[in-house]
Ligand SMILES: Cc1cc2nc3c(=O)[nH]c(=O)nc-3n(C[C@H](O)[C@H](O)[C@H](O)COP(=O)(O)OP(=O)(O)OC[C@H]3O[C@@H](n4cnc5c(N)ncnc54)[C@H](O)[C@@H]3O)c2cc1C
């Protein structure tokens with residue numbers, strides 16, 4: 001884990017509340033794995049005091065890219081940064097996605113800003129020689145939130161989009177579509193990777209368990225320290241093989257990526 005100042009190279013608005021920022025940080029770029037995250041201090045001064053967690057969206061050599069949604073004070077400050085400004089980063093943090101050991105179809109499931117870590121994962125999967133076929137199911141509120149689709153299609157991912165208002169693709173929730181999609185597949189995916197809001201993740205996990213497909217989910221939690229010190233990001237998990245009692249994992253330290261089997265979904 002490193003602590004670095006990094007100059008902002010670009011910070012562009014890509015949809016109504018969505019921004020794409022790139023900053024130069026070769027030392028962290030060399031170490032980071034897909035699914036890991038960074039804790040970013042968005043202002044020079046200590047207000048807001050707490051760093052904000054963001055997944056790495058893509059790497060372009062020494063440039064680390066993040067895709068973010070403006071939801072509050074920290075992300076509003078981030079959206080105001082321009083090239084030449086500097087941000088302070090702690091990372092890489094957490095346990096990222098594990099790559100499959102063999103070949104076979106891979107399915108990515110994204111909900112809204114949950115698309116953020118998936119292009120980096122997709123690029124690493126391809127670089128590791130995974131021949132697929134590769135699929136993306138992407139659900140969002142409306143069409144304009146469906147960012148990165150072209151990029152993933154260019155990488156060879158067969159993409160299906162679902163929007164809640166029906167402005168693009170099928171109308172509804174991505175999880176409803178997931179079940180039908182799996183029912184219709186002659187060859188099931190060997191692995192599902194998922195990122196999105198909690199309610200979506202729970203349904204994706206149940207669906208994967210029902211079809212017997214290994215599934216890794218990047219989980220969100222409110223975070224203060226990002227390194228396992230404050231215990232503010234706990235997630236109730238099943239006991240490890242040698243234990244009998246459930247335990248609270250720290251999303252920042254033991255995750256953010258968990259398997260579907262690890263989490264006690266009913267009690268979170
Ligand atoms: C491991 C991890 C990776 C993340 N990666 C990304 C990413 O790639 N892109 C992205 O846009 N966001 C990501 N997030 C969420 C992001 O950290 C929050 O949106 C951000 O911290 C909000 O800061 P703020 O100061 O703008 O909002 P605040 O003023 O702190 O909060 C505004 C609203 O957002 C809610 N909120 C704040 N943090 C979270 C959170 N972690 N989860 C759910 N709701 C939250 C608050 O409850 C509140 O309703 C990630 C979160 C985690 C834990």
Ligand code: FES
Pocket residue numbers: 222223224225226227228229230231232233234250251252253
């Ligand atoms: S954010 Fe402090 S323990 Fe996870």
